[in-house]
Amino acid sequence: MQQLRQTLGAMQDWKLRVTHLIDHAAREHGSREIVSRWADGSETRTDWAGVRHDALRMTQALRRLGIKPGDRIATLAMNHHRHLVSWYGAVGVGGILHTVNPRLFDDQLEFIVNHAEDRVMLFDKLWAPIIERMKPRWPTVEHYICYDSSEPALHFEEWIGAEDGIAEWHDGDERDPCMLCYTSGTTGNPKGVLYEHRSTMLHALSAISPPVFGMDCRSVMLPIVPMFHAASWGLPWAGAAAGAKFVYSAVNDGAVLCDLMNREKVTCSAGVPTVWLALLQHVDTHNGSEIPPSLQTIVCGGSAMPRAMIERFMRAGLRVAHAWGMTETSPIGTTGAETANWNELTFDEQVTVKAMQGRPPFGVEIRCVDLGDPEKVLPRDGVTSGALQVRGPWIVKRYFKADADAVVAGQWFDTGDVGLIHPDGTLQLTDRTKDVIKSGGEWISSVELENAAVGHPAVAEAAAIGVYHPKWDERPLLVVVTKPDQQVSQAELKAWLAQHVAKWWVPDAVAFVDQIPHTGTGKISKKDLREQFREYVWDQVA
Template identity: 40%
Template sequence: MQSTMMDYQLTLTGILKRSGSLFKKIEIVSSMPDKSLQRYTYADLYIRSKKLSAALKSAGLEPGQRVATMMWNSSVHLEAYFGVPCAMGVFHTLNFRLHSSDLTYIANHADDRFAIIDEILLPIFQEIHKNTKIERVFVANRSGKELPSGYECYEDFLETGQKDYEFPELNENSPCAMCYTSGTTGKPKGVVYSHRAVVLHTYGICLSDTCSYSSNDVLMPVVPQFHANAWGTPFAAAMVGAKMVMPGPHMDPVSLLNLANDEQVTVAVGVPTIWIGILQELDKSPTRWKLNSNLRTIVGGSAMPESMIRGFFAHGIDTIHAWGMTEMSPIGTVSHLRPYMDKWNDDKKFNMRAKQGPPAPMVEVRAMNEEGEINWDGTTMGELQVKGPCVASSYYNAESDKWTKDGWFGTGDVVTIDEDGYIKIADRTKDLIKSGGEWISSVDIENALMGHPSISEAAVVAIPHPKWDERPLAAIVLKPGLNVCPSELKKMLLEKFAKWWVPEAYEFIKEIPKTSAGKFKKSALREKYEDWSWED
């Protein structure tokens, strides 16, 4: 017996056509380099994405060939998100915050053929272009200035496509997008997404128990479009018809708050380091901005301190903890309280909100340690492993031992899972501290330290110790004009943790080094303090 259902292919063409026909009047707002705002609609997005597809086909783009992008969040970048894959190509976002040697390697390893570049990022691209095989480069030169030799105007290129162009029929298992992760050892590794995986992920994150995106939303992706496809927000917004607000290059807290105020944003998405600065501005000037009363933030990329969740709630902003990885398309968990938790006291509720949450639909999870699969008891630790239709089964042309023999992907995150299925990340396997044979979670200590009113940021790393093998060192950034002494911090931590968990070493620094994705770069701290002199 066979089903009587249509063999309907899940592709980005379907989402693009839907947005162009149903949401013609809904705005997409982009902040330009000069802070002026460009406004156009999903009708414009459809027309221009189709023009891009046609132009790429006329330029000779073959199925599966890669088109690199090096751009801030903007309408043109959004056009590449749809125009490239709907022409049977693969859009490949380049993270311009990486070192030029990494960017060169990534562009060559992906075998990028064409590239679409922001004018203000052209100097960065020019540094690597000569060492790549990229044939043609199209520049979104909004200033109208003459481009250097060998570079073409994006707007002129759009006009070269066939006027009667029709989108080709796509196979849902064909590749549509590519992103390299720098969160691995060795060279960055590429993840290739299929149309099917992206569409299923898009449906999943629009559900009310995940990110709950809808046509009532004004969505501002602060997470860059070069970082794990902006967590899928461009596709979700197009599917449901949410107004989009693109911040462009203006990522400082005041600019983001101004934009959120002026456009009455209802949902903003980004990593904790962004929200730290925004919360400090709100605390400093609580009446300066009249933000939408329904504003919620979705925070992921690294663990969010409970103190930050409490801080945003004090300003009337719902803050939702999420977790994912480039290899997962990327959303893996989203933390919402369940109805029976409404009766809990506030401390218990905030403690639960600070967890990464239960797995999203179509994401299976388990955690493994040396004894096998762990119990879901909220205390036993193990490495989180995942599988599902939106999870990668390998890297692009690269070997890796991250996949188990029975097909699960090892995330490298050490977690506990409670009886309700809520996941709490204790650490990355490489960041766990083993002191005297016992494990210490750097994330738990960091979150407690960042709850102190004088501390802006805190990172805890393992430092070699002559007696205990390793001991934790806390690197701390203070809020402007405030101070705190190590003895006060020790006393605070002893109220929450066993004595052997509490750091004896504290360093007060101006800034914690960060990765290109805005996460704490703990490897740099470990290297800096590896020769730490311990007092007897």
């Protein structure tokens, strides 16, 4: 084969390693700004050329510490340019970047850092109490470096300040690992997902395409999604490929975000629904406020954006897109791109499309299989729901340090989601396999119940769980948090739901609570809710 290539011609062996991303950004878009807004209100400005120079200095500093290719370098930090530098500095030495979620419980923090065998921990002063508390429980961590203070550890700027940045990136294979992210561990210990240079590069190239984030050098991206959560949806890599301007904030307050968006002319942003709710609340409660006029695109993930919120943003002229994915998918699986017949749809039809999870970009394949017979592939008819499976070059094959692959025949990975696929390839999620409610032999979607409930003007948050029922095996119990100064009765809410879901789906009861438990990644914790209502008894059995 090599002789044939030499005879007929050949393409260059240009390895797909993520250090090419920062090289490109610095060379072609070196003066494009990276803005960091800190918790105290101060701001720092640098650019892609500066990020590359600092990343090279960090690479030198890590080598001075004896860090070798394959070693894990952890970060415990919010969104800012020094954290971004660390992404490239860690992989530049041949290391594996491990972003740690500070919202996890101590036992989970102990498990993932020890399981990863991290040697270096870089952190924000904000999380110093966690560092001091966990140090005795992290025996593998040899070095602690603080991003924004000289107490209680060496300051990041002093650490890399001793280096000149005249260095080379580590050269290796494109299938070498470059990043380690752990799942939230809602059903046991978190699992590590090891991203490769090749998979990450392919993901980045897909992420900048129009159906996903649609970024180029004109884009001004404010990534509200934390850099410690699912690789910040791949944005630190994709942004370098695009040469986009980044605006980071350590605070996700609605007023702060609006101010940054207005001053920095932010064109696109990505975050979970609660962030967009906070932004809209700020707009509504301040006279003269409006959705920042420069904003063009909003990408929402983590959980579904309520239909009313989608409508409001779309009426303001914004492009709204759901992004579905998980740590195991690097994380982009599908995004809510416009369909081929978009211009022919009514506004309500367009909102319906945007309320779904969208279609997979090139590089991801999806299918649904029967919940009771995983060998049976279901039709793409927009009606038949089943277990969602995915495969592709940036989808997990085996978890970090696992003894066996995490995929079934054909390299299909079972996502744990329940959904249906429409004839045009649009994915519509209806539940999680462990959260779907089976009542009288029929399936009830907890997600659709929750979406219908939060459509009520008095409801701030809702969660539906299945509770044992002596006649129907399970019936849905709706747990609700109302908005401040708002009230709604159980009867009123059930009547509202009867207008939006099948009558037999309407919960037999509604439980009003002050708050709903969440996981370390901000998602509703159905596991904790089921435990909380484990002894629930129906008032009457009908």
